[in-house]
Amino acid sequence: MNESILNEIKIFLREDQILINEPMSRHTTFRCGGPAALFLQPLNKDQLIRCVKLFKDGNEPFFLLGNGSNLLVSDKGYDGCIIQAAHLDDISLEHDTQIRVECGALNSAVASFAKENALSGFEFAAGIPGTIGGAMIMNAGAYGGEMKDITVSVTAIAPSGEEVTVSGTDCEFAYRTSRLKREGFIVTGALLKLEKGNQEDIKARMTELALKRKEKQPLEYPSAGSTFKRPEGYFAGKLIEDAGLRGFSVGGAQVSEKHCGFVVNKGNATSTDVYNLICEVKKRVLDASGVELEPEVILLGNFS
Numbered sequence: 680m681n682e683s684i685l686n687e688i689k690i691f692l693r694e695d696q697i698l699i700n701e702p703m704s705r706h707t708t709f710r711c712g713g714p715a716a717l718f719l720q721p722l723n724k725d726q727l728i729r730c731v732k733l734f735k736d737g738n739e740p741f742f743l744l745g746n747g748s749n750l751l752v753s754d755k756g757y758d759g760c761i762i763q764a765a766h767l768d769d770i771s772l773e774h775d776t777q778i779r780v781e782c783g784a785l786n787s788a789v790a791s792f793a794k795e796n797a798l799s800g801f802e803f804a805a806g807i808p809g810t811i812g813g814a815m816i817m818n819a820g821a822y823g824g825e826m827k828d829i830t831v832s833v834t835a836i837a838p839s840g841e842e843v844t845v846s847g848t849d850c851e852f853a854y855r856t857s858r859l860k861r862e863g864f865i866v867t868g869a870l871l872k873l874e875k876g877n878q879e880d881i882k883a884r885m886t887e888l889a890l891k892r893k894e895k896q897p898l899e900y901p902s903a904g905s906t907f908k909r910p911e912g913y914f915a916g917k918l919i920e921d922a923g924l925r926g927f928s929v930g931g932a933q934v935s936e937k938h939c940g941f942v943v944n945k946g947n948a949t950s951t952d953v954y955n956l957i958c959e960v961k962k963r964v965l966d967a968s969g970v971e972l973e974p975e976v977i978l979l980g981n982f983s
């Protein structure tokens with residue numbers, strides 16, 4: 680770790696915001712992964728921007744973490760700095776139907792806020808267990824909705840280091856990706872446009888979708904949701920099932936018995952188990968169907 684950067688950080692972050700060799704198994708929904716050499720928890724936008732600037736200017740590796748719900752970190756860890764923006768979680772009403780959210784706000788909290796204010800349009804995201812930052816980067820979506828539909832603009836640190844506001848259109852949202860992801864923007868917040876609705880209807884829709892998730896998804900085990908993107912014209916889960924891989928395991932990682940699109944941690948999986956399982960599933964699905972699966976899950980660190 681670059682000592683001069685660490686000394687600079689100590690000027691504006693408290694000791695308890697700076698963690699050394701922090702196990703990433705504590706910060707990913709897969710519940711596995713080795714240590715981050717440095718792990719920072721800024722409390723506000725100003726601190727986040729200062730951290731990012733130091734690493735950019737020093738040309739040192741860093742990674743923005745949301746809720747770690749789409750992330751597999753190598754067992755060897757990450758030899759750089761992970762910046763977690765969980766404390767930047769303000770949510771406020773702006774105009775009648777617009778909500779301003781900071782990047783670390785959880786989708787579930789935004790959904791509750793929208794419901795409390797009788798605003799409809801965010802129900803689809805209530806059960807996506809990530810932050811607004813991760814949702815914008817990934818263009819998170821479910822049950823016919825996606826971030827693309829409701830994003831007026833995103834505030835971000837551009838690759839140049841400049842603070843910018845990017846319109847929803849200029850975010851170039853596409854299936855589980857965005858220009859923000861492609862070009863490496865750091866999302867600090869977003870402005871969302873919803874519609875006036877009926878609170879009881881909003882609540883009912885959220886309950887209905889939560890039940891659907893519980894019924895179809897293996898929520899009882901740690902995972903990162905759908906492991907693979909949906910290949911054009913197919914469903915990843917069906918291809919995996921047809922290749923005979925329901926319940927297929929490597930170490931503690933398993934293709935879920937309940938939903939073949941999910942790789943789950945049965946209790947003691949390492950990231951290497953998960954990674955090797957992903958590679959084997961890709962290979963066997965390609966052999967069986969000729970379709971190449973692409974992981975949706977982001978890999979961080981060295982897996983070779």
Ligand SMILES: Cc1cc2nc3c(=O)[nH]c(=O)nc-3n(C[C@H](O)[C@H](O)[C@H](O)COP(=O)(O)OP(=O)(O)OC[C@H]3O[C@@H](n4cnc5c(N)ncnc54)[C@H](O)[C@@H]3O)c2cc1C
Nearest residue numbers: 745746747748749809810812813814819820821866903904
């Ligand atoms: C049980 C379960 C169900 C799921 N269901 C769905 C679903 O229905 N639909 C769906 O789309 N996804 C789903 N997911 C996957 C995941 O929740 C989403 O991809 C989510 O948007 C990731 O957000 P996160 O904050 O956890 O991001 P992380 O996993 O922490 O990070 C994901 C990527 O976003 C980047 N990132 C995070 N915050 C920022 C920021 N502020 N600035 C720049 N980059 C940032 C990270 O660097 C990384 O590249 C599911 C996951 C689980 C575990």
